[in-house]
Amino acid sequence: MRVLGIETSCDETGVAIYDGEKGLLGHQVHTQVAVHAEFGGVVPELASRDHVRKTLPLVEGVLRDSGLRKQDIDAVAYTCGPGLVGALLVGSAIGRSLAWAWGVPALGVHHMEGHLLAPMLEAEGPDFPFVALLVSGGHTQLVEVKGVGRYRMLGESLDDAAGEAFDKTAKLLGLPYPGGPELARLAEQGDPTRYRFPRPMTDRPGLDFSFSGLKTFALNTLHEAQHAAGEGGEASEQSKADIARAFEDAVVETLAIKCRRAVRESGAKTLVLAGGVSANQRLRARIQEIMEKEGGRAYYPRPEFCTDNGAMIAYAGWQRFSAGQHEPLLFGARPRWPMEELPAV
CATH class of the missing domain: 3.30.420.40 (ATPase, nucleotide binding domain)
Structure with a gap:
């Protein structure tokens, strides 16, 4: 199963493709540091607008880098929360729309679960159980x-x-x-x-x-x-x-x-x-x-997967898609979302 992952929870736009057999096929991240630097912090409205501009070009870029077409994607995972509500809605809307257009399932992923599972993207990752410091x-x-x-x-x-x-x-x-x-x-x-x-x-x-x-x-x-x-x-x-x-x-x-x-x-x-x-x-x-x-x-995780990225969302999504989880067409954003509410796999 190949999963396209989209991350837009705050001030980085990340897109990646994870293959259950071959691992990570490609990922790209656009940072908004230049957008927010003059304000000394993240401006939510500017973050949302930048996600609108950058997400689809990054999707096209990751497909190109991976040598894949849209027909090769089996599912789409996107960050549903927690985060900035406007930024989350951009990724959720794009992720859900792509899945509908491509005729594949979609799933909203918990941002912190993505971080928690990111070390498993490495060749030698941890086994359950463990304690995580996020x-x-x-x-x-x-x-x-x-x-x-x-x-x-x-x-x-x-x-x-x-x-x-x-x-x-x-x-x-x-x-x-x-x-x-x-x-x-x-x-x-x-x-x-x-x-x-x-x-x-x-x-x-x-x-x-x-x-x-x-x-x-x-x-x-x-x-x-x-x-x-x-x-x-x-x-x-x-x-x-x-x-x-x-x-x-x-x-x-x-x-x-x-x-x-x-x-x-x-x-x-x-x-x-x-x-x-x-x-x-x-x-x-x-x-x-x-x-x-x-x-x-x-x-x-390696430093590039410590900050927000699409690879961790694609991998977390793959874990849940592999267990048969998916969601109906209706989507939204959860800026506050306790991780303990997530269903077990």
């Missing part, structure tokens, strides 16, 4: 995974997700959009001993997260550095780098502490790390270290 711009979640659709939420962010905290702190430091990767690059120049930020909610039981306080702590630390520079002074570039390093260390260590707690409580020997923040090299190294000490193993 860290993206809008979500930070620890999930116990026993199979496709068999999910139990262990913990999640009560306010800002880790990716949001990265982006907002980067903006405080005057870094360009998108801020998360820029902050990580700046942190490479920072002194890890100058500042120490708190590790929120690690001194109490449970697996929930809270990162909004770290953003405030970073702001106060920046103000102290500016005050030390004198009247009307600006914090030095080194001070900003030191703040970035302290912030990144705090987020990474907080995530690591909760992951270690989750694998110990669940008894899992496999941890999956996925989502945009999972590309952070310091986080990967720390998780790898923890799982080695726990006698287990960590899995994560």
Whole structure:
């Protein structure tokens, strides 16, 4: 079965084709960084309009790159939620329309399930069961995974997700959009001993997260550095780098502490790390270290599949189509969609 996957949940347009026997046949991603950079963040209306312009050309491009025709597609999967409602409706409408025109089934896919399953696109992916840490711009979640659709939420962010905290702190430091990767690059120049930020909610039981306080702590630390520079002074570039390093260390260590707690409580020997923040090299190294000490193993997708992409949607769709799942012609978008509501495969 060949599945065309369409991802339009936020500010990347992704299209891919997954073959159940041959694997990923092709994928393309268009990023909207240039569209939103001057505003310092995603503008939903502009995101939706850009998806309208880019989705069909990407579909044509992936078919061409894969050496396929529309008649070779057996099913269409599209991101139905969660995400920006306007952006989701673009992908849903296009995906459902293509499926109707081609006479094939269609299915709305959960965006975070796509991220969760993305490591399985690799040649050596994880086996069920496992614990997954999903860290993206809008979500930070620890999930116990026993199979496709068999999910139990262990913990999640009560306010800002880790990716949001990265982006907002980067903006405080005057870094360009998108801020998360820029902050990580700046942190490479920072002194890890100058500042120490708190590790929120690690001194109490449970697996929930809270990162909004770290953003405030970073702001106060920046103000102290500016005050030390004198009247009307600006914090030095080194001070900003030191703040970035302290912030990144705090987020990474907080995530690591909760992951270690989750694998110990669940008894899992496999941890999956996925989502945009999972590309952070310091986080990967720390998780790898923890799982080695726990006698287990960590899995994560290659960097191009950490951020939003059509390949993960095509693969998640293939899993569900293979189990006989499909949906009626009526479609919609679910900007808020608990993953635990998904049916098991």
